[in-house]
Amino acid sequence: MTTLAVVADQTSDKAADRAVKRARVLAVLAEAGRDSVLLTSQTALSWYLDGSRVGISLAGDPIAAVLVTGSGDHLATFNNEAARLSAEEIPGGVTVHEVPWHGSLTDVAAWHGPGALPALEAELAVPLRLARRSLLPGELGRYEQLCRDAAIVLTDVLSFATPHTTERGIAAAVAERIVGLGADPLVLLASGASRADFRHPLPTAAALGRRAMAVVCARRDGMIANVTRWVRFDGGTPAELDAEARIADVEADIFDATVPGAAVCDILAEIRTAYDRHGFGPEQWTLHHQGGPAGYAGRDPRATDAVTDTTTLNQPFTWNPSGPGVKIEDTVLLDSDGIRPLSLDSRWPSELVNGIPRPVTLQL
Numbered sequence: 001m002t003t004l005a006v007v008a009d010q011t012s013d014k015a016a017d018r019a020v021k022r023a024r025v026l027a028v029l030a031e032a033g034r035d036s037v038l039l040t041s042q043t044a045l046s047w048y049l050d051g052s053r054v055g056i057s058l059a060g061d062p063i064a065a066v067l068v069t070g071s072g073d074h075l076a077t078f079n080n081e082a083a084r085l086s087a088e089e090i091p092g093g094v095t096v097h098e099v100p101w102h103g104s105l106t107d108v109a110a111w112h113g114p115g116a117l118p119a120l121e122a123e124l125a126v127p128l129r130l131a132r133r134s135l136l137p138g139e140l141g142r143y144e145q146l147c148r149d150a151a152i153v154l155t156d157v158l159s160f161a162t163p164h165t166t167e168r169g170i171a172a173a174v175a176e177r178i179v180g181l182g183a184d185p186l187v188l189l190a191s192g193a194s195r196a197d198f199r200h201p202l203p204t205a206a207a208l209g210r211r212a213m214a215v216v217c218a219r220r221d222g223m224i225a226n227v228t229r230w231v232r233f234d235g236g237t238p239a240e241l242d243a244e245a246r247i248a249d250v251e252a253d254i255f256d257a258t259v260p261g262a263a264v265c266d267i268l269a270e271i272r273t274a275y276d277r278h279g280f281g282p283e284q285w286t287l288h289h290q291g292g293p294a295g296y297a298g299r300d301p302r303a304t305d306a307v308t309d310t311t312t313l314n315q316p317f318t319w320n321p322s323g324p325g326v327k328i329e330d331t332v333l334l335d336s337d338g339i340r341p342l343s344l345d346s347r348w349p350s351e352l353v354n355g356i357p358r359p360v361t362l363q364l
Contacts, residue, residue: 013138014050018091021048024131025068028124036069036118037128038108043297044121046222047132049075050139052089053222056081058184065105066094067118074112076105126309132296134314139223140333143295143316146183147225147331147342150218153177154229155345158214158362163233167192167203170214178218186224186298187217196325199288210234211361213327217298224298226291226318227343228329230361243326244361246278250321251328252354253277254290255339258317264292264307271303271321280323291319294331316342330359 025048029037039045042062045054054064063081067074073094077085078101086096097111108116121128135143157173167190178185191201193209201213211232218225230244253274257267268290275284292303294316301307311317311334320329331343339356350357 013141014091017136017138018048018050018093020136021050021131022068022073025128026070028127028131029068029070029119031127032119032124034119034124036067036116037121037124038106038118039066039068039121039128040106041121043300044128044132047296049089049091049094049222051142051221051223052085052091054085054089058186063105067108067112067116069116069118076108076111078103078105129300130309133293133300133309134312135295135316135333136314139221140314142221143223143225144333144342146218146220146223147227148345149181149183149220150178150216150225150227151229151330151343151345151348153181153218154214154216154227155348158212158229158231159347159364161208161212161231161364163207163209165208165212167195167201167206167208167212170208170212171203174214174216178216181218181220183218183220185216186219187215187226189213189215199322199327208233211236211240215329222296224294224296225331225343226294226298226320226329227331228320228327229348229359230327231364232361233364235363236361240325243323246280247321247323247326247328248353248358249278250274250280251319251358252356254319254321255332255354255356258311258319258334258339260311260313260334262311264301264303264309264311265305267311268303268305268307271319275321275323284323288320288322290321291329292317294318328358 045062054062064075064077075094076097076099079098080101082098099111170190171188175185189201190203191213192206193211195201213230215228257270271290272285276282289302292299315334318331330341333340349360351360
């Protein structure tokens with residue numbers, strides 16, 4: 001297929017998906033008895049605009065807001081951003097309103113008219129989150145490719161690591177490849193043997209030593225893939241090998257609990273018991289977050305006892321059970337056959353756990 005044909009197919013997919021998303025938001029408004037809503041978060045905007053890049057700084061607020069009404073969609077952006085967004089990012093059928101670079105995107109009366117009284121996104125946070133939990137065909141295809149790409153990058157980088165490679169060297173190599181694939185490296189973590197107990201190891205100048213972990217969270221088309229991999233330069237200690245097997249068993253129990261209709265808080269309850277059941281103790285879950293639904297946010301949302309959202313088919317997840325010196329993390333999809341890992345590279349060693357291929361430590 002030619003490049004032009006691929007672009008045309010993607011444009012068609014996005015148009016079809018956009019129509020479904022608009023219908024979902026209008027249904028949310030009808031249920032809430034509101035006539036409009038102002039979308040302002042990176043997550044909601046990326047989803048509703050089907051992957052449009054609406055940010056400049058990875059640490060900054062979006063440079064656009066979208067007013068969804070029964071009569072149409074209106075996007076407000078700053079005057080120094082409007083030309084680029086209109087040319088490269090904004091889908092068809094969206095009316096663009098320019099705001100002075102020093103103005104306010106949330107002052108809807110100023111750029112749309114005094115009669116608009118939209119609901120704030122925060123007021124409808126839960127139903128909007130539920131509206132985006134099940135991926136549509138076009139976005140699922142793009143997400144699957146992103147997840148594969150992220151896994152391939154980690155294979156490419158870690159396969160050539162040595163005990164003398166530094167944590168920053170790993171992070172830099174991953175970042176270069178992720179950017180080269182048209183994605184944003186939102187999170188880059190790396191730890192050598194001396195820092196293996198840290199759950200969020202920001203990379204340092206330390207050498208890897210005898211074993212290492214690398215983590216990437218990469219965003220493209222608005223969606224985020226989350227992947228962790230381990231590499232080892234010796235045979236591993238008996239304690240390490242045992243802990244790796246047990247954390248895989250914890251994850252298997254989490255996958256068993258992730259079924260259509262399950263409440264996220266109930267899956268978290270199962271996670272608690274899984275840690276204790278597999279020898280990590282009843283308090284291990286308190287030492288790091290456990291992940292949750294994924295997609296247009298790293299976790300959408302992170303699982304807590306307060307999250308009563310139920311799960312559905314074609315919903316992605318990233319669960320990340322961890323213990324002292326061990327962690328396992330992939331982006332997966334809940335489909336009609338159960339859990340299907342998305343962030344896999346056939347070159348990386350794996351083993352079947354309850355029939356699902358799971359990554360193991362790469363021995364170099």
